[in-house]
Structures are given as structure tokens and as C-alpha cells.
Amino acid sequence: MNSNVSLSTGRGLADCHSPLNFRSAGRTDRGRVRKLNEDAFLENGPAGLWAVADGMGGHDSGDFASALVIQRLSRIAGADSTYALRTIVARELAGANEALLSESTRKSRGQMGATVAVMAVCNGYYSCTWAGDSRVYLLRRGRLRRITSDHSLVQSLIDAGEISQEEARHHSRAHIVTRAIGAGPELHLETTHGELERGDRFLLCTDGLTSVLSDDEILGLIAASDPECAVEGLVSKTLSNGAPDNVTAVLVDVSAAD
Template sequence: MVADGMGGHAVGDYASNLVVETLSRLALPHSLESLLDEARIALQEVNRELLEEAARRQVRRIGSTVVVLMACERFCGCLWAGDSRIYLYRDAHLTQLTRDHSRVEELKARGLITAEEAVHHPAHNTITRAVGANTALELDQAWVEVADADIFLLCSDGLSNELRDPEIASVLACAARAAAAA
């Protein structure tokens, strides 16, 4: 999992740590579906706690992006809110499994800006979903069947804002070659 705090250093750390600690306490599941359900419930509780903490501290927002990858047998499930991502590197091809919850992603989806324009857009850091951002936490979910030699990369925007997909793919290709040689 990756949790990237927002709202300033101290409160961002508080939010991301609460997300990580809460999800780390989840029990081993009977199924992937039950684990994702438990994670969703836990994140809803964290969302409520962060809203209460923001009110207590009298700050506008204490929040965190979150991206979670959970595996059971040959399947993985993903949950996310915000602009932290999951990539899958399979058969020398990089695929972004998550879709950013951001203003620029909405503009790209509507065809109003290109991917290149999004990089330098004034709203490129404006996210539309996060744990602690709104009373109703919306989490997206995806499933993927795992194949031999798959490599998953979970990252915050700290990586995806600095490296383009071809650069990320190149690094993961090196990791794949090293793993195959081991």
C-alpha cells in the first residue's frame, strides 16, 4: 500500500500513518473479496477519524491518498482514492491499473487537454478524492489475474510526476531481467 499525506507536513504524516496502521491490522481473509470489503470498511473509519481530527485541530483538511494492492491465490484486487498509482509490468509492457482522481485526469477524460498538457497544467496537483477529504469516501476498485513474472509498482505522485511511463517501464524491465537471471 501507499498512503501519501496532504494538508501540510505534520497533518499529512498523521493521515498517511493512520491509513497504513489501520490497514496493517486487517486479519487474513477467507477470500480476496472479503479482504477488499474489510479494507473498504477500515478506510471509511479512517475517513471519519480524519474528519473529526481536522475539526478538533481546527484545520481545513487532514487527508491522504491511498492505493492498496491485495492478493489471494492468482488474483489481486486494488482499492484507491487520489493520485497514488498501481502499475503492472507484464510481458515487457507497462499498464497503469488505477486512474488518478484529479482535476487534470477529468479534463483529459473529457478531451479538453492532452496528456502532455496535463503535465504542466496549473491544476496538476489538485486531487478530487482522498481519505479525509469529504464525508463520503469514494474508493475505486479493480481486479487483475496474476501471471508469472508480473511486477507491480505502487507509488505516489512523487514518482509519477518525475518519471514518465517509458522511464518507469525501463526501470521495471531491468528488475524483470534481474529476477529472471536469479
């Protein structure tokens, strides 16, 4: 068995003061080349929390790292505000960072780590926290927008105007990230936030998907499908295109409360 699929529906704390429902679907697959799936994901609708993590460090280490990050995030029960929830997320990621550094030293495994992208919702607002090149996209009124910016070598080249987005997808150093959980004693996270709208659809994914599919392809696959079908379509298309890396996608739909 090389894939893991999970579905989740619920209102949760995110709806305490706003009439919104959240429905999500997630899938992870080891891909066509890798022997081990080092990705992991979280769906916790009642807490208003979703995440993807992509492990680094080779056999066992990457798998351990992503699982530890998701395990720490799964302890979060929710909060009374988006700011409070974002603070708790950052605290748990800092704890995961310390645990990975300690484990690496204790077992002499060498450096291990994981990229992560987290979306938290509460009281009509969303907050995203991330490190590395796992991403969060927002589909709103038919327009797909990436709301995270990769912490990677190729992103720095894009920002400098040296290469294009398309060239970055096929760059020989596309795998090099500049931030990750477990990369060092100082953890650098980035956050963004905004107001939710009914009809919003969020996509959280690892680079195993975005290194294979363009933003236009992603838009075409998620624009009209329900979350389950859209996630299946994203992963299936990635697999049919070769899937040289593990691939993980989580979709979260925002709708009016019943």
C-alpha cells in the same frame, strides 16, 4: 535522515490455493524541496497487502493523515478470498476517513487527508482499491499498464480530450485531487481486480514519482531489475530530476512457488 526503505518477502494467505510467491521492496523519500515527508507505505506479504499513501494538509497534518491510513491498513491480517480482503480494506479506509474528520474537528487543524492506493492478493487474484492520484501499475510480459485512474482535475481534462497525458504532468493544477481519505463524510473508493500471472510485477507509487517520470521512463527502470534495485532506480532517478514532492514506490513481484 530523509528516506525510509523496507523489503519484504513471503507467501502468505494469497498462496493458500495458488502456487505463487510474492517478493516486494519499498522506499520513500522527502525529495529535494519538501522539509517533511508526508508519504507512507505498507508491505505486508503474509497478509497479501501492499499500499502507498500521500498526505495532504501541510506540516504535521499530511504526515499524520498518511500515517493513520497506513496504520489502519496494517491491522489487516488477511482473508480467505479477494472479495473478502477488498471488503476489509474498504472498511479500514472508511475508519481512517472518520478518524481524520474527527481529528480535524477536534484539533481545529483544518482539512487533512491522504490519497491511497492499495493492492491485495488472495487465491491467485489481485484487487486494487484507491482514492486520489496515487497509482498502481502492472508490468506483464514486457508491457506496462496503469490499472488505476487518477481522481484528479487534470485526469478529468484528459478524459474530456482537453489536454494530453504529457501536458497533465506539467499542468499548473496537477496537484488538485477529487477524492481522498479524509476529504469529506462520504468516502468514494474505486476498485479493480484481475487474475495474477507468474512474472507479474506491480508498482504502487505516489504522484511525487509520476509527476517527474513518464511511463516510458518507469518501464525502462523496472523492466529488468530485481525489486530492490528497481525501487532504488525509480527513486534515485526522481531525485536526480529535482523531486519537488515526496516520492514513494513499492514493487511487488509474483513468481512460482518453490
